[in-house]
Each structure stands twice: as structure tokens, then as C-alpha cells.
Amino acid sequence: MDKEVIIACDFASPEAVLEFLDRFEEEKPFVKIGMELFYAGGPDIVRRIRERGHKIFLDLKLHDIPNTVRKAMRVLSSLDVDMVNVHAAGGVEMMRAAVEGLREGRCDGTRPLIIAVTQLTSTSREMLNRELLIPGEINDCIAQYARNACEAGLDGVVCSPLEAALVKEACGSGFMAVTPGIRYPDAAKDDQSRITSPADARRIGSDFIVVGRPITAAPDPVAAYRRCKADFCG
Ligand code: C5P
Numbered sequence: 303m304d305k306e307v308i309i310a311c312d313f314a315s316p317e318a319v320l321e322f323l324d325r326f327e328e329e330k331p332f333v334k335i336g337m338e339l340f341y342a343g344g345p346d347i348v349r350r351i352r353e354r355g356h357k358i359f360l361d362l363k364l365h366d367i368p369n370t371v372r373k374a375m376r377v378l379s380s381l382d383v384d385m386v387n388v389h390a391a392g393g394v395e396m397m398r399a400a401v402e403g404l405r406e407g408r409c410d411g412t413r414p415l416i417i418a419v420t421q422l423t424s425t426s427r428e429m430l431n432r433e434l435l436i437p438g439e440i441n442d443c444i445a446q447y448a449r450n451a452c453e454a455g456l457d458g459v460v461c462s463p464l465e466a467a468l469v470k471e472a473c474g475s476g477f478m479a480v481t482p483g484i485r486y487p488d489a490a491k492d493d494q495s496r497i498t499s500p501a502d503a504r505r506i507g508s509d510f511i512v513v514g515r516p517i518t519a520a521p522d523p524v525a526a527y528r529r530c531k532a533d534f535c536g
Pocket of ligand 1: 310423460462484494512
């Protein structure tokens, strides 16, 4: 699979995202639609962006009982998106149900890629051990959740680029690492702490990078996107 840069379109309204995408005249970037935009614009904003020819990662992080996730995934698959995700904490059976739902949502035998969130990057070891009562190191938990996702038939996980090697070691090189936390060393880190440049993410083994503010808040978003693409995709 070709490496791609995914732009995190964390905008509050459909108008704002469409205005942003209007700037891209020569290319059709792969875009990520998250909860804020989806809850504001609903399936309609997904369809409108799809109609413009963009690939879409619908980042809704489903986590519920298997039957509910299966039925929800049928609906998301029918929106013709290219990638969706779930929380691996929902377990292997829930993740299997998600894959089945995606297949059932289309009649042409295709399905979107599906990846799992292992542990959120906002989860510290302290929180893991004391609040969630999961003992040990975060990396052990990430590796086990990635193995569960692989066993359930998922295509990969969302993780920090710094965890990509761990995931590939646990699940094989074909298991995808989709990585946010991308920054250039000469730019603002914002609220990200464990950051990697696009070129380093490529070297470490990321398959897709998810880049938000370094592109959406750049003075020239198209130039910033092209720089990321050149450094990551080669
Ligand atoms: O603006 P920025 O490049 O930090 O955006 C990164 C995107 O990736 C955001 O949409 C954020 O919610 C998402 N993300 C993340 N860290 C994770 C999972 C998702 O930054 N562990």
C-alpha cells in the first residue's frame, strides 16, 4: 500500500472544512473527519467531501457491544469512506463484528480499511495502572491490543510513530501503523508531546501520517501539505 498523508480536518463546521478544501486545486488530499465535524455536519458532510473526490478516514472510534458496532459499521461502510476505526479496548469479538459490519454495508465485496486505537496518547502509565487497573508498562498493553486487533482481522492501529516499530514487531510488517503527532522541529508543538517529523515517521515505518495544524493552520496550507508529502511519501 502506498504511503499517504492524511489531513486532520478538525474544523467546527461543514462550511469551514469546505472552504479549506477549496484551496486544493491540483490535488485531492486524503482527509480525516473526526467527531466534532461529524457531529456538526452528519453523514451529509461525509458525502459532500466524498463527491469532491477525496478519500476519507472517518475517525469516530467506535466502542460498544459487538452487535451495536456491527450495525453501526454497516452504515459507515455504506457512506463509501476509505478508513474507519474502533477502540481495541472493546475486545476481539467487537473488532470482528466491526469487520463483518463493514463487509455487510457494501454489495461489491469491498470494505473500508479498519484500524484500532490501542491506548490513547493522553493515557499515562499512572492512569493505566491506578485508574484502569491495568498493570505494567503502556507499551506491553499497546502490543497486546495490537495483537488482538490483528487476530480480529483489522488492518492496523493508530499509534505514535515512536510505537510503530513495536506494533510491526508484534503483528508483522504488513500490519499498518497510522500515526499522528507529526511536527517539524522548527514549528510549534501545540499540545502534542511525543512528536516526529514526516521524514522520521517514514524512516520509523509509519504507513500513513495524520497531520492537522501543521497544515490547517499554516499560512499556506497547500505548500505545507506538499512539503509533508514530499518528505513522507518520497
Ligand atoms: O493538529 P494535529 O496534527 O495535532 O492533529 C492530530 C490529529 O490526530 C487530531 O485530529 C487528533 O485528534 C488525532 N490524534 C492524535 N493522537 C492520537 C490519536 C488521534 O493526535 N493518539
